[in-house]
Amino acid sequence: MTNILTVQNIAKTYNMRDGIVYALNDVSFAIKKGDFVSITGPSGSGKTTLLLALSGLIRPTSGQIIFEGKHLENASDKELAGFRKKHVGFVMQNFSLIPYMTAIQNVMVPLSLNGHVSAEQQVLSSAVLELVGLENRKNHFPRELSAGQQQRVAIARALVNKPSIIFADEPTGNLDPALSTEIMEFLQKINKELNITIMMVTHSPQAANYGNVKIMLEDGKLNN
Amino acid sequence: MNLLKLVWLELGQRKTQLISGILAITLGIGVIVAIRSISVVSEKAVAINLDNLGANIMVLPQGASVDNYYAADIDAPTFPEEYVERIVTSELKGVDNLSPKLTRRIDINGQKLVLTGILPKNELASKPIWQNSGLFGAELNAACGPSPSNESLGYKDEKLQRKSIDSLGISDCLIGSNAASRLKVKEGDKITVAGTELKIGKVLGETGTIDDDRIFAHLHTVQSILEIKDQVSAIEIMGCCNAISDGLLGKLRNILPDTKITTIGQIVSTQIKTNKLMNQISLIILIIIVFVGGISIGNYMWANVNERKREIGILRMIGYPKSSIYYILMLKAAIMGLIGGIIGYMAGVLIAWFLGPYIAGINIAPIPILLLWSVIISVFISLVGSVLPAWFAARFEPYSNMQEV
Known part of the structure; x- marks a missing residue:
């Protein structure tokens, strides 16, 4: 199976008062299409920095990130925005929903970016909300939904543009164990059934066990 | 969903802030419309009186x-x-x-x-x-x-x-x-x-x-x-x-x-002086509202942009380019200017209607062309006041909505 994402010797440094700090240091690996990757490590080990770099939200200081044959490390802001719009879905610990939009409006936002007209947005968003079991809650605002339901809206938003890869940052961090299991099983389901690659940062060993590829970071370096 | 709807939803979410943001510009436009309405009608009245003298x-x-x-x-x-x-x-x-x-x-x-x-x-x-x-x-x-x-x-x-x-x-x-x-x-x-x-x-x-x-x-x-x-x-x-x-x-x-x-030199010169004075007052007020209204809108936009940092980060994360964020905020500023201009015009017409008989001894009718000018001035001020905050917001990092790195 071909690599969807190849990381070669990437480093991310920050200039601090007491010298240069390495958030990532000479990290290399390759991910195949359809992998479910869990990234673990202690706090400050560089997990989230790695996720940001791979998803085009920040640029590495050095090294290469190659997504489906295209280099991301030197891409412009506009190119990175285009990459995220077309290929990437995000699921965040804090759900990252826009509070004054209903569930369906939140899901429609990425569709509007990709040029879908309003009627198409309605149909596609309703379908994906049905997929995550929220068809009856589509006109509810985030504040009217439980934490688990909000995270499912976020997953629906991540799925609606049929992305190649979903980046998840502590997706169960704000959920109780029962809801955590529900969300993880759902992520596993879309990974297997829709063949969408998932890269998930987590502190939870239980959540990390859902991944078929495990990456452990310590002090910005790979530990496995 | 589109950019206009996105802006409209956000405006509806923060009505109180919207009102306070456009208050200065609305009051400024209201005062200037009232002065212009009274002065224009007053000039016509003086002209009629002048004719009646022969x-x-x-x-x-x-x-x-x-x-x-x-x-x-x-x-x-x-x-x-x-x-x-x-x-x-x-x-x-x-x-x-x-x-x-x-x-x-x-x-x-x-x-x-x-x-x-x-x-x-x-x-x-x-x-x-x-x-x-x-x-x-x-x-x-x-x-x-x-x-x-x-x-x-x-x-x-x-x-x-x-x-x-x-x-x-x-x-x-x-x-x-x-x-x-x-x-x-x-x-x-x-x-x-x-x-x-x-x-x-x-x-x-x-x-x-x-x-x-x-x-x-x-x-x-x-x-x-x-x-x-x-x-x-x-x-x-x-x-x-x-x-x-x-x-x-x-x-x-x-x-x-x-x-x-x-x-009839004195009469003519008095009228011309009055006209000039009213025009000068209008100009001074216009300059004041350009500054005060622009600062007020700018201040509101700065606060709004900082408050929406996480939300802008979400949009950037999903794939909105910087230009779209800039466009969203300028569109919002234009809508605020439009609302401020229309409400300001209506307030000015009401002020003139109430005060006209006391100040100039005449009844004041609305002057429709002032609505167009009110909107143009108000939108212009709003856009100018929002340029910097919008530019600043467009440069928010797309991970602004996430936990600290």
């Missing part, structure tokens, strides 16, 4: 005294009647009507009165106060507009002019109220002036001027009575106030170099 420019011979505007032509030297043609053929802008006159003091039955020869067609237009006497039964519109766009309205009924000529025959006369009283005559009576018998067509209403002691007859009849053929002692001109301020008098002097040309 002609506002008088052409006199060089030797004439101008101590008393209304009596300046009495016993003045004469000049050729042909000067009227010179003015007419020059096609000067702002000359609404001409009234050549020949005036002399006369003695009738021991009463010292003033005999004035007029060409009634023109005299009608330059003495609209007579219109209200019931003689001609119609009212003139204001000839002086407050701005170049307000051109002379002229007569509502052009037939009025012919009617006036028909009504004052070669042997007819009009007589001032005081003169009629002193001669003890009424309409239909006949009076004899230097051997010429004239029939009184109408006793004029009281004006409070020297006109009350005048007997008006046809110019050519008076020229014959006084044996001053083809000569006049004055030409009254109804000149547009704006044309006067634009140098109409100088142009008239060029055409008639051997004459003395005067105006």
Whole structure:
């Protein structure tokens, strides 16, 4: 199976008062299409920095990130925005929903970016909300939904543009164990059934066990 | 979902902030609309009053005294009647009507009165106060507009002019109220002036001027009575106030170099000064609202952008480019400006409607063109005030919504 994402010797440094700090240091690996990757490590080990770099939200200081044959490390802001719009879905610990939009409006936002007209947005968003079991809650605002339901809206938003890869940052961090299991099983389901690659940062060993590829970071370096 | 809907949803979410953000601009626009409404209507009212006084420019011979505007032509030297043609053929802008006159003091039955020869067609237009006497039964519109766009309205009924000529025959006369009283005559009576018998067509209403002691007859009849053929002692001109301020008098002097040309200077200059003052106040307020409104909107946008940092981060994360974030915020600013302009206009109209009768003694009607200007100014200020916050917001990192790295 071909690599969807190849990381070669990437480093991310920050200039601090007491010298240069390495958030990532000479990290290399390759991910195949359809992998479910869990990234673990202690706090400050560089997990989230790695996720940001791979998803085009920040640029590495050095090294290469190659997504489906295209280099991301030197891409412009506009190119990175285009990459995220077309290929990437995000699921965040804090759900990252826009509070004054209903569930369906939140899901429609990425569709509007990709040029879908309003009627198409309605149909596609309703379908994906049905997929995550929220068809009856589509006109509810985030504040009217439980934490688990909000995270499912976020997953629906991540799925609606049929992305190649979903980046998840502590997706169960704000959920109780029962809801955590529900969300993880759902992520596993879309990974297997829709063949969408998932890269998930987590502190939870239980959540990390859902991944078929495990990456452990310590002090910005790979530990496995 | 589209950018406009996204902006609209966000505006609806923060109504209180929206109101406080556009408050300064709304109040500023309201005040300026109120001042402009009152000043424009006031200028029109002054122009109408000026017309009701009669002609506002008088052409006199060089030797004439101008101590008393209304009596300046009495016993003045004469000049050729042909000067009227010179003015007419020059096609000067702002000359609404001409009234050549020949005036002399006369003695009738021991009463010292003033005999004035007029060409009634023109005299009608330059003495609209007579219109209200019931003689001609119609009212003139204001000839002086407050701005170049307000051109002379002229007569509502052009037939009025012919009617006036028909009504004052070669042997007819009009007589001032005081003169009629002193001669003890009424309409239909006949009076004899230097051997010429004239029939009184109408006793004029009281004006409070020297006109009350005048007997008006046809110019050519008076020229014959006084044996001053083809000569006049004055030409009254109804000149547009704006044309006067634009140098109409100088142009008239060029055409008639051997004459003395005067105006109801104080009235005209007072009006011009008032107009200038109102315009200056409007300009000062405009400058103030540009600064205060711009700062107010800018301040609101800064606060809004910082408050929405996480939300902007979400949009950037999903794939919105910097330009779209900039566009979203500028679109929001334009909508705020539009709302501020419309509400400001409505507030200004209401203020003018309430205060107009107290400040200017007139009722103020809305001036629709001010709505367009209100919106243009308000949107412009709002956009200018939002440029920096929008630029700043567009540079938010797309991970602003996430936990600290």
